[in-house]
Amino acid sequence: MDDSSFISNELDENGFPSCLAEDDGEGGDSCEEVDGVGIVDGSDGKGESFAGSFYRSGTDCSSLLQKDPSLTDTRKSSGTRLVQADLFKMWGLKRAADSKAGASLINGTRGSDDRALQKNPKLRRVGEDIATSGNVAKRNCPFYKRIAGTPFTVDAFRYGKIEGCTGYFLSHFHHDHYGGLRKEWSHGPIYCTPITARLVKSCLAVDSIFICSLELDTEYTIEGIKVTMLEANHCPGAAMIYFRLLDGRCYLHTGDFRACRRMQSHPLLSSQHPSVLYLDTTYCDPKYRFPSREDVLHYTVEIAKSGLKKQPKTLIVVGAYSIGKENVYLAISEALSIQIYVNASRRRILQSYGWDELSKRLSSDGHETPLHVLPISMLSFERLKQYLDGYRQFASVLAFRPTGWTYSEKIGEQLDLIKPKSKGRITIYGVPYSEHSSYLELKEFVQFLQPEKIIPTVNVGNAATRDKMQKCFQDWMKS
Incomplete structure (x- = not known):
């Protein structure tokens, strides 16, 4: 590419x-x-x-x-x-x-x-x-959102009341997963992690009587089925959902996740091969071999340090979604010992995480810190120039757009080859910081789990793409 x-x-x-x-x-x-x-x-x-x-x-x-x-x-x-x-x-x-x-x-x-x-x-x-x-x-409701042999669905709220479903699981608080949830929701219990539960209640005003908070790494029995929420390494509150059926079969629904080595040490994942793996296949294509998040964070911090060294009056901007990318601006904040400015709306969301390490670094005054978090949609030359005009103490903007979609096969893991886009006083870096698994991470995760069957949950609307993914799965299981 x-x-x-x-x-x-x-x-x-x-x-x-x-x-x-x-x-x-x-x-x-x-x-x-x-x-x-x-x-x-x-x-x-x-x-x-x-x-x-x-x-x-x-x-x-x-x-x-x-x-x-x-x-x-x-x-x-x-x-x-x-x-x-x-x-x-x-x-x-x-x-x-x-x-x-x-x-x-x-x-x-x-x-x-x-x-x-x-x-x-x-x-x-x-x-x-x-x-x-x-x-x-x-x-x-499509089949890949229903958990076979159970009365449960995952991330299927947009379909309203689903026949035969008595429990609705929400893997995390991103709209493509919670879409359909409204304050009028009354179709059944919503099972999710504590962070997601707080967001569902505060942001969507869903009645608390329908919100069932499940702690991570704790086994619950729901309608005779044992359920455990596992850390998904995606965004705050995101969980993989592990189902153990009455007949002993185990199903794993990853939701959106970024596979990592530490998942392989989890006792549930290491003790039994899942019968069915519902897999986040966002980047299930050999061309997506982006670097680890740790490497991208280190690179981003070094660029931020270098930018401030060249021009001490630099305003550092990190683009982010409503939920996610927190580790990017937290890493810069810790490395440079500076606070993080976010608006009142985002501050309310971040403080709901109960993440003290982050909360103590938040600032409500954009004039007192050179590190600002803005919606990722703001990262254009025109909008950043307008934003800079509101902070006269800064001479330039160094912005980071952290998303896996910035990945280039030509650059691969050689982050030093990334070329920023500059115009006037504005410089924008696209850094391949993804909260979804890369192709190789998916491959290693599947080879570790050795599931009997894999159901892809992303990019399933195209026959050619589905066939390509199934071929990948077959190759992974053979090697």
Whole structure:
């Protein structure tokens, strides 16, 4: 992949790549395409609400969809923008007038699919049935979100009440996983980690009676099935979910995760091969062999030190989603002994983690520290220049965009080959810091677990991609 093919050079206002290469998307989740989005406070229109600020911070980059070849020339030239589906309704916010906004995405295509489904209800996406009620197409929960032999689903809230399901698991608080949860939720208990539980309650106002907090590494018996939440090494509160059925079979659902060696020492994972592994396959392609997070963190810290040495009046900016990338700005803060400025909305989220090491480093005054955290969508030359104009004590901006989508095969693990983009007083580094497993990490994890069956949960909407992944699985199990 050469520099011209980076899908991460331009991100939309929610942190998604604005130009998506084919097969880079997750077919299992839907987003809306919205033009001219404007968010206003639901109360008096003065300033931005907590919900609005949370929305602007974006979501996890794993929920990407393919470009629609049927888009008009005008749309193609302006680029496709993916945003968090139904978040306006979820938060009760108003948006700028846009009668065309809100087209759902099914099978990687947009509004035209809804009309096609109404005309032909036999159309369906792989793994997902389409039921009809009158003239409205309704999607049924896909098989890879249901845990076979149990009354449970994982990250399937957007499908509403699911027949036969008496327990809904939430792996972590990213919108492509919690989408569909609203304050009116009443379909059954929501099982998740304590951090995720606090976020579900405070951010979505779901009634506490439906929120069931499960501690990590603690075995619970739920409807006769033993369940254990395991650290997923993804974002705060993210968990892999280990199910031990009555007949002795064990299933592991990874949610979104980044595989690492320490997982192999966990007694549950080392004691029995899982019958079924529901696997996060975001980067299940041999071209994704990005470096370890530790190496990327070290590189980022060294660049930040060098930047401040050359120009002491440098403002360091780290782009982040609403949840995730905390280790990047925490590493810079610790190495340089400086505080971290975040706005009130993000500060509220970070403090909900109960992560003292991070909380004690947070600042509410952007003028007193040179380290600021901004939504990843802010990392453009124009927006950073405007932001810098508000802090006259700084002479330049050194910004980091930490996401696996910045990875280049040409650079690989040679981080020193990364070339920043500069314009005027603004310099932006794209660093391949991912919170999903690389191809080699997936391979090692699967070879360690030796599951009887693997069900991919990402990039499943394309037959060629599914076949390619299955071939990878077969090769891994043979070697």
